[in-house]
Amino acid sequence: MTxxxxxxxxxxxxxxxxxxxxxxxxYCHRHGLRLTTLRRRVLELVWADHQPVGAYDLLEKLVSEGxxxxxxxxxxxxxFLMQHGLIHRIASLNAYxxxxxxxxxxxxxxxxxxxxxxxxEIGDPSIDSAxxxxxxxxxxxxxxxxxEVSGTxxxxxxxxxx
Amino acid sequence: MTxxxxxxxxxxxxxxxxxxxxxxxxYCHRHGLRLTTLRRRVLELVWADHQPVGAYDLLEKLVSEGxxxxxxxxxxxxxFLMQHGLIHRIASLNAYxxxxxxxxxxxxxxxxxxxxxxxxEIGDPSIDSAxxxxxxxxxxxxxxxxxEVSGTxxxxxxxxxx
DNA sequence: AAAATATACGTTATAATGTAACATTACTAT
DNA sequence: ATAGTAATGTTACATTATAACGTATATTTT
Numbered sequence: 001m002t003x004x005x006x007x008x009x010x011x012x013x014x015x016x017x018x019x020x021x022x023x024x025x026x027y028c029h030r031h032g033l034r035l036t037t038l039r040r041r042v043l044e045l046v047w048a049d050h051q052p053v054g055a056y057d058l059l060e061k062l063v064s065e066g067x068x069x070x071x072x073x074x075x076x077x078x079x080f081l082m083q084h085g086l087i088h089r090i091a092s093l094n095a096y097x098x099x100x101x102x103x104x105x106x107x108x109x110x111x112x113x114x115x116x117x118x119x120x121e122i123g124d125p126s127i128d129s130a131x132x133x134x135x136x137x138x139x140x141x142x143x144x145x146x147x148e149v150s151g152t153x154x155x156x157x158x159x160x161x162x
Numbered sequence: 163m164t165x166x167x168x169x170x171x172x173x174x175x176x177x178x179x180x181x182x183x184x185x186x187x188x189y190c191h192r193h194g195l196r197l198t199t200l201r202r203r204v205l206e207l208v209w210a211d212h213q214p215v216g217a218y219d220l221l222e223k224l225v226s227e228g229x230x231x232x233x234x235x236x237x238x239x240x241x242f243l244m245q246h247g248l249i250h251r252i253a254s255l256n257a258y259x260x261x262x263x264x265x266x267x268x269x270x271x272x273x274x275x276x277x278x279x280x281x282x283e284i285g286d287p288s289i290d291s292a293x294x295x296x297x298x299x300x301x302x303x304x305x306x307x308x309x310e311v312s313g314t315x316x317x318x319x320x321x322x323x324x
Numbered sequence: 325a326a327a328a329t330a331t332a333c334g335t336t337a338t339a340a341t342g343t344a345a346c347a348t349t350a351c352t353a354t
Numbered sequence: 355a356t357a358g359t360a361a362t363g364t365t366a367c368a369t370t371a372t373a374a375c376g377t378a379t380a381t382t383t384t
Contacts, residue, residue, distance in 0.1 A: 005300060034351085036361070055341070070364065075342065080361095091253040092308045094341060094370095111302050120300070126292040131311055134286050138167060139316030140273050146254045148308040149293055154301030196380085198332070217370070232335065237371065242332095256341095256370060 005120035006113060006153040007050060017047040020098050024086050027103050033084060038067075042077040043098070046087050051117040052095030090119060092148045097121075107131075109147040115156030167282035168275060168315040169212060179209040182260050186248050189265050195246060200229075204239040205260070208249050213279040214257030252281060254310045259283075269293075271309040277318030 007013075024043055028035040035043075045058050055074050062069040078096055081087040086102050089095075090110060099108070100121040109127055111120045127147065135142045152160070169175075186205055190197040197205075207220050217236050224231040240258055243249040248264050251257075252272060261270070262283040271289055273282045289309065297304050314322070 003300075006302075034360080038362075068363065071342070072344090072364085073362070076362075091310070109296075111297070111300060113302075114305065122296060124292055124296050127289060127296075130286055130288040130292055134271075134284060134289075135273070135311065135313070138165075138273060138282070139319070140168075140275075140311075141314045141319055142311055143276065143313040145312070146308060146310040148253070149297065149302075149304055150307070151297070151305040152303045157301070157303055196332080198379095200333075230334065233371065234335085234373090235333070238333075 003154065005111070005122070006116065006118050006155055008155060013049060016050070016098075017044065020047045020086075020102070023102050027084065027086070031084070038073070039077045039080055041065075041067075042074065043081055043086060046081070046096055047098040050097070050119065052090045052093050052097040052112075052119050054093075054095050058096075088121070090148060091146045092150065107145045107147070109145075110149065111153070112148060112150045113153035113156055114150060115152050115160065118153065120153075165316065167273070167284070168278065168280050168317055170317060175211060178212070178260075179206065182209045182248075182264070185264050189246065189248070193246070200235070201239045201242055203227075203229075204236065205243055205248060208243070208258055209260040212259070212281065214252045214255050214259040214274075214281050216255075216257050220258075250283070252310060253308050254312065269307045269309070271307075272311065273315070274310060274312045275315035275318055276312060277314050277322065280315065282315075 021040065021044060024040070025035060027033075041062070042058060045061055046053055055071070055078060058078075059069055059071060059074045062073065067073075078087065078089075082089060082096075084102075085105065086099055087096050088099050088108050088110075090097055090112065093112070097110075097119045101123065106123055107128055109122050109124060111122065112118075113120075131142065131145065134140075183202065183206060186197060186202070189195075203224070204220060207223055208215055217233070217240060220240075221231055221233060221236045224235065229235075240249065240251075244251060244258075246264075247267065248261055249258050250261050250270050250272075252259055252274065255274070259272075259281050263285065268285055269290055271284050271286060273284065274280075275282075293304065293307065296302075
């Protein structure tokens with residue numbers, strides 16, 4: 001079974017990371033944004049795998065690479081990357097994950113596996129439209145959304161059944 | 163305009179609070195749970211209004227009432243109340259709010275106003291079913307959901323337009 | 325009712341996450 | 355080159371949450 005949303009460890013993650021960096025470079029270039037060495041590196045670290053990463057994990061990696069870094073170093077980069085839709089924050093985990101569809105303004109929805117820790121971003125229009133409908137009924141003006149579904153992915157279920 | 167989900171300050175909130183406490187008492191009695199003085203008081207404080215409250219705000223109130231309390235005091239009560247569906251945690255705010263439909267096991271969805279700070283709990287089956295459909299397509303087994311939509315409620319929009 | 329057990333709470337210490345404020349460096353544009 | 359702006363370094367601290375262990379209170383068993 002090939003599962004692009006919850007990939008196993010065999011998948012060539014270099015591709016994911018490279019593509020994300022490439023897209024980020026394009027995006028920043030087109031919009032006159034400065035994807036500095038630090039920001040680029042933070043993005044790269046966030047894309048180390050498909051699991052959301054904590055800010056202090058990132059900090060630790062930066063420091064271990066010899067860079068002078070403190071919490072604000074990381075948080076500022078994360079803020080920049082979030083502002084421009086290159087990463088997302090997972091509120092239920094206090095962690096950050098690369099955006100699968102950067103460039104487009106979109107409300108992300110996540111399925112998060114408690115087993116492997118991976119977060120899969122989906123963009124289901126029917127969730128969006130249901131929320132939009134409710135908002136309209138309330139007269140509520142939507143600014144941002146946090147849609148995070150936790151549970152167990154297919155692979156981990158299979159693995160857990162022994 | 164009467165808005166039960168984003169009530170104004172005139173609404174008789176005593177009713178909301180009383181009802182919530184009453185339901186909690188019933189629920190705990192039926193299930194053999196101990197709604198101790200502390201837990202009851204924490205629930206009452208969470209229901210002080212319709213705005214999610216931070217754990218340390220609760221702690222401060224408990225202490226100011228003369229009770230000996232420390233962070234674990236509050237967090238343990240919050241854990242109990244959450245476990246039994248009497249309150250919800252709002253992950254995007256690190257805050258807690260009374261559950262509007264205790265007793266039933268349900269996936270809550272929230273609209274949170276940046277203006278007045280109030281959180282309205284809704285239970286839209288079409289959001290649930292959209293998520294269930296996506297989960298099924300992924301073979302994902304859902305455990306819990308975090309659905310939080312932030313923005314501005316109708317009343318605050320009206321107030322803001324001057 | 326007394327002892328045994330389990331549950332809840334008190335207490336201290338600390339972990340984990342995030343921000344404010346100001347100094348310094350590096351880039352950009354004239 | 356120089357001034358202006360944006361990014362990063364640095365120190366200090368705020369906020370949210372939990373671990374670990376002791377004490378008290380309630381519940382069950384005898």
